[in-house]
Amino acid sequence: MELKKKRIVTIVAESILETSIIKDLKRLGSKGYTIVDARGEGARGVRSGDWDQNRNIIIQTICSEQTAHLIMDFLYDQYYDDYAIISYSAEIEVHRENKF
Amino acid sequence: MELKKKRIVTIVAESILETSIIKDLKRLGSKGYTIVDARGEGARGVRSGDWDQNRNIIIQTICSEQTAHLIMDFLYDQYYDDYAIISYSAEIEVHRENKF
Amino acid sequence: MELKKKRIVTIVAESILETSIIKDLKRLGSKGYTIVDARGEGARGVRSGDWDQNRNIIIQTICSEQTAHLIMDFLYDQYYDDYAIISYSAEIEVHRENKF
Amino acid sequence: MTGNLLDPIVLCFIVGLTAGLLKSDLKLPDQLYETLSIYLLFAIGLKGGVELANASLGAVILPTIATITLGVVIPILAYNLLRRLGRFERTDAAAIAAHYGSVSAVTYAVVLSFLIQADIAYEPYVAVLLVVLEVPAIAVGILIARMRASKGSMKWGPLLHEVFLGKSIYLLVGGLLVGYLSGPQKIESVTPLFFGLFKGALALFLLEMGIITSRRLADLKKTGPFLVGFGIVMPIISGILGTLLGAASGLSLGGTTVLATLAASASYIAAPAAMRMALPKANPTLYLTASLGITFPFNIIIGIPVYHWMSSAIHGFGG
Amino acid sequence: MTGNLLDPIVLCFIVGLTAGLLKSDLKLPDQLYETLSIYLLFAIGLKGGVELANASLGAVILPTIATITLGVVIPILAYNLLRRLGRFERTDAAAIAAHYGSVSAVTYAVVLSFLIQADIAYEPYVAVLLVVLEVPAIAVGILIARMRASKGSMKWGPLLHEVFLGKSIYLLVGGLLVGYLSGPQKIESVTPLFFGLFKGALALFLLEMGIITSRRLADLKKTGPFLVGFGIVMPIISGILGTLLGAASGLSLGGTTVLATLAASASYIAAPAAMRMALPKANPTLYLTASLGITFPFNIIIGIPVYHWMSSAIHGFGG
């Protein structure tokens, strides 16, 4: 059975942004997402996830090339200045292309 | 040192499927897998992972192009109708190509 | 806004290696990383993550093509003989290419 | 009633429920939920095992038969209501029926603490009835759904394994054995954790259950009004059956109240797991919403006092 | 002082602090941290609610007014110190000020156990003051930052929701209600968990807080010397204000010590969450380091005995 190309956008951000990013994703046309708790380090220092204020989450959403671009740009404008957050986009292959 | 191309298949599914999917992967020729607990939302609603019946897991397995295709197709036939599950395949590069 | 190509290196390793791998990544030029707790199975058997000695972690770092290659090779020399560890590299697209 | 409403464990449930309905960001860590449910199941078994020491085997037989009867009758009854009146598909109806035939260990814990509060005695072997009632309905539900189901015969092996070695039953039985074998003296060293903290842990767990329940309520619109009615009427019917068979099998007022509550309670650990495996085509939203969203809160807040009242009535009548 | 230093909960904090400073790999599971903080907040509310039964509404009014006054005065004072002397940016200053106006429930728990140890009585409604003091400063902080802030008017809705339905206040208030409605009799069944284990859980939590604090200390070089001074001087000033208003509003020696400690304590649950949402431009490293890295340990180890001494002085003076 043939696989179709889609994009997956991965966002690593401080956990306090969870609800607001989910709202954004839905508004921008994503039909679903998967979240994992994480820790890490970057320009804004170590976020070791050991208490409320320094947890990270990883949010992934599979979507069309175009939606992926919308999301990447929106996050850039909306959050990059003020929050510990990064995001990246990659190519993947799926069945059920209409699902995503 | 030169890197070799392989595929990584990522499966997001309700956690109750863990043992049965692992069996499937091995039977289809995967030599290993990595699992992470997750939560998410999709066509079958929010799965917030706060109790037994609505947890998700992410299973990833690195394998050959061909095995990847086998796995994707098998999952599609076996689980997609009845369960909260998605899967996708992506290209990666590794050392030790014979390991995977 | 235009996206730039980068590499993401993903390492799955026994959790005891966390601090030493992080040191390595920084020394090799990575500017950040994200970590998630995981379990799995491979050539060195099942690592079900239920106690100290059989936990895995997933470490991901976004970096340049060249740093990615350095990291992959270094891990290969340093850890592959003695530890439960795998790593792979994939292509992604990001904003802020200088950040990574 | 109000007496029950002012019990801390019921209040905790309401606080949790409200948190969810008000969309508070309050959320118990998922591993705390798991820890508490493991603790409660094991402690329930442990307590039952210790009490079992004072039980005579003979006395257990009749009530056990009564209990198994309930485990078979209730799901069949529930199935027919759901099919005939509710117009549910066979598989969905069977899956929901299995939940109502099986039991909720937490509801059991709440009725016991209700009886202790009101200090009403109950038979020392009620924990056995809890275990006995958990399984049959699950089997019945699956059998109903499988009857002349074309698609290949099912594998019972993995399923029986899932049910009998599933968290829920394994911990109850394991606790029973540890409690019974250790006996009242030796168990004392572990009672501060397993008995002393029990009710507090139950309160904390119900706080979380309240949050979870509130989420399920959101699905009510999907599941429709019939299921809401069913989630309230079915436990009452089962409660009546439980009361009758309890009294008939010679249980005391306390024991009858327990059996009535067990009959009325709907499973949310063993049954959902088994149904997901055995009847994947059954829609989980239906049975989870009915069992957790409606029947569980109904039993905790209103049901238990009602079943106690029923039992008192029949025992008053009897004697 | 040394008396306080030798209290197990303070020693646990020091053990945790040392673990962090020595880079021990000791690390409490993150969900244990969450569990303990939920447990402590709820238990604090519960205990307060039970005690509330013996409180007369009239008696609460004056102290409540005093508390609200503190909640408004302290952040304004702190803001001006930070701007004028510390030369901090408006937003940073406002965010830090909000933390010092609000409260730390754990510090409150420590002062209560300090008073119980020294068996000094306190008013039965102090938990109400804890709740009352948590919110105003957060609002004041945001208002200050927003004054003639060009960039569009802010949405208060989500913020109020965040504050009032946030973990911290919701659990305190929820606990208060459960404790108050259950009353001293019915609550007993859950006291072994919520009261009996309280101090032990507090000790374990402080062990973890010690580790977390040690991490924040690493940021001191980034935040500069002024903030260190502020983190010690500010609580003393607030402590004095609390002592004065406490005595003025007729609180006992114990109650005054509590209010002084509340005033001196800096929030690290409600305030950080609210600031991150309402004032994203404020640098979290500053307010977290000040509140957790400096003021929290200062209060636990040195502050509380000092505030107790202040209160004794004024009460000795008064009477």
Place this chain on the structure above:
Amino acid sequence: MTGNLLDPIVLCFIVGLTAGLLKSDLKLPDQLYETLSIYLLFAIGLKGGVELANASLGAVILPTIATITLGVVIPILAYNLLRRLGRFERTDAAAIAAHYGSVSAVTYAVVLSFLIQADIAYEPYVAVLLVVLEVPAIAVGILIARMRASKGSMKWGPLLHEVFLGKSIYLLVGGLLVGYLSGPQKIESVTPLFFGLFKGALALFLLEMGIITSRRLADLKKTGPFLVGFGIVMPIISGILGTLLGAASGLSLGGTTVLATLAASASYIAAPAAMRMALPKANPTLYLTASLGITFPFNIIIGIPVYHWMSSAIHGFGG
């Protein structure tokens, strides 16, 4: 023996073991495992610290020397058995030897509860012996493996850090200090959590250990029969040495039983972590299977009563 077998904590271990062998899906949350092991280590230290108050420094010296001797002799003995009879590679033999020279804090907790159950007194400073015995064997093991090991000289710094600041020793020593400094009075406020619940928490932890052990048993075929024999014979030999040195150094019947058990127990927290760092070439399956899969259950179920019997024998003989 059967007496020991019917102790709830031993029964819990068996229930866990069975769960694993029957492939039940029962699984304690990983953070609960971590929480319990942190709790147990700290509580053991705490209890030891409080008891230490009644210990005279003089009395501790001889037993401490005896303990250190055991920590050096046992690993050398074990190494030679493994090399000569077992034909293991140097590194593997050294790593396994280190585990058997070091100690298991949980086994220590079980022997204490065994003595309390049988109410046999023991010296107030046994916790010190536990701490003392943990380290030397690890160093010895590494030294043996490193002798004329070509590949560059190793870095001791990070290793010593790992060992002394590792979770296991840090919590034991931290607890000792907190307990000792607080003293019997001040500690009381935290005893409900750290002493009252101790045995129950131990039971829960052993349930989980049973599950983990069952997984290790699956590796027995890989490790071969010799290691199985070694895992049973070695603790007996060490137990005898412990009994002799214990009695020789003037320990009471209880104290001798404790030292014998410490000698016989194999580490599964400090040693594995240290070996993984210092001797990466050593195969973890070997030392983990021996220590956790064979020796741990052997000691819990059979060993402890045996060591107690040995000690009784020598004390009966002595006096």
